[in-house]
Amino acid sequence: MPDSFVIQPRGERSAASVAEASPERLRMDPAFGPLLAHLDDAVTDVFVNGAGGLFVDRGNGAEPAEGWRASEREVRDLAVALVGLGGRHLDDQAPCVDVRLDSGIRVHAVLSPVSTTGTALSIRIPRVRAADLDTLAALGAFDASQRVWLLGLVAERANILITGGTGTGKTTLLSALLSEVPSTERIVTIEDVAELRPRHPHHVSLEARQSNLEGAGAITLARLVRESLRMRPDRLVVGECRGEEVRELLTALNTGHDGGAGTLHASGLRDVPARLEALGALAGMDAVALARQAVSAFTIVLHLDRAPGGTRRIRQAGRLVIAGDRLDIEEVQPW
Structure with missing residues (x-):
């Protein structure tokens, strides 16, 4: 279920305008x-x-x-x-x-x-209607210039990695971005527990399955990523990379599947390369191979945090780069 953004008063907003922005x-x-x-x-x-x-x-x-x-x-x-x-x-x-x-x-x-x-x-507990970019902007997640830039990323089919700590709104922002995908495109989302609920007419959700008491029947995220490639997705999305599925996601995004996305737990933008390396190690990828795959796979990294007052917001943006054969990241200000 998606992370929920907290309504915070901003400027001259009235109680009525806040109520209108709040999903049921x-x-x-x-x-x-x-x-x-x-x-x-x-x-x-x-x-x-x-x-x-x-x-x-x-x-x-x-x-x-x-x-x-x-x-x-x-x-x-x-x-x-x-x-x-x-x-x-x-x-x-x-x-x-x-x-x-x-x-x-x-x-x-x-x-x-x-x-x-x-x-x-x-x-x-989620909200029934997935938040869209207008709602998130009203709640202080980003400003007007950032909103225009986000729409541009979707239109340009950028591959986006959304990072942040627990409860910072990664899933909510990703759902809102997917809601802006043209209705003629097919979205396939893959999650450990299905939480992404974009407002889109052609969304297929795949959910991993744990093994039964006999230890059989498990279906992993890595397998679902491989299965999804046979479903002709226009947008391939992994709700959260936690293990070896990062290898399949990077491979898919490097073989013509533009407009994809994923989320990743990370405390700060500078921590993202180390987190990806750790996941790559679980998939048997060395640091050099991981760096080359990740740099070409993701167009932009969006890092979210939670302000002291509770507002979830885009804190930083960065681009993955290679420094001395290892994965690194540089902060950018694209908006």
Whole structure:
């Protein structure tokens, strides 16, 4: 599910204009019952730490929810019920499960004793309508000149790598950019847990699958990237590169699949080369091969961060370069 941008007042914006920019919210399944009293429209993330407490994030970091009371047994039952909504089973044989519900809500659960503080629930709540570039601009993600530049990247079929820490809006921005792709083009997105929801009439979403209790049936991101190449995508997108799939993505983007994109966890723009090298090593790529592939694969790197007030924004842009046979990056100001 996509990261949600926090509404922040800007200039002379009225409460009405803020309301117009805010996407509508989801209706929660009754299985969320014990949590419903703590979920207002501003909540994007919910954390249950066993019987120790409930925390919610409204854009300014996790805050304890007043009045929450639950035993470890009740939290475990809640986790089992929510995971069950996603068609998965949570028990001592499968104590760690990550599922996406039909509504787009993402639920991650870890049972005790793997979680030593009791059953741990992490829930990310999306907005029903994917944000577009106009909405994100209104929320302070970028200014008018940056918006024009972003539209140019989509029109020019640039290959884009979006980086940032957890909760900085990588998926939300990528969804908004994909919503600007011409309707005549076919988008294929590949994700560990499907979260990208662009407003586009020809979007095919592929989701990885974990193995069953017998250790069979797993379908990895790397395999899905290979499968997608047989689906004639006009835009090939990997929601988040976490491992060996980076090799397949780089290969695809270097063989005529322009207009592709991916996201990557990185603390800062300068950390991106090291993160790519680490992923390349998992795929058996040495640093020299990775550098040559990455420089020709990605047109631009967009790095996002989260301002102290909660606003997600484009902080920096950079281009990957080779320095002494190793991957490096230089910051650019293209807008």
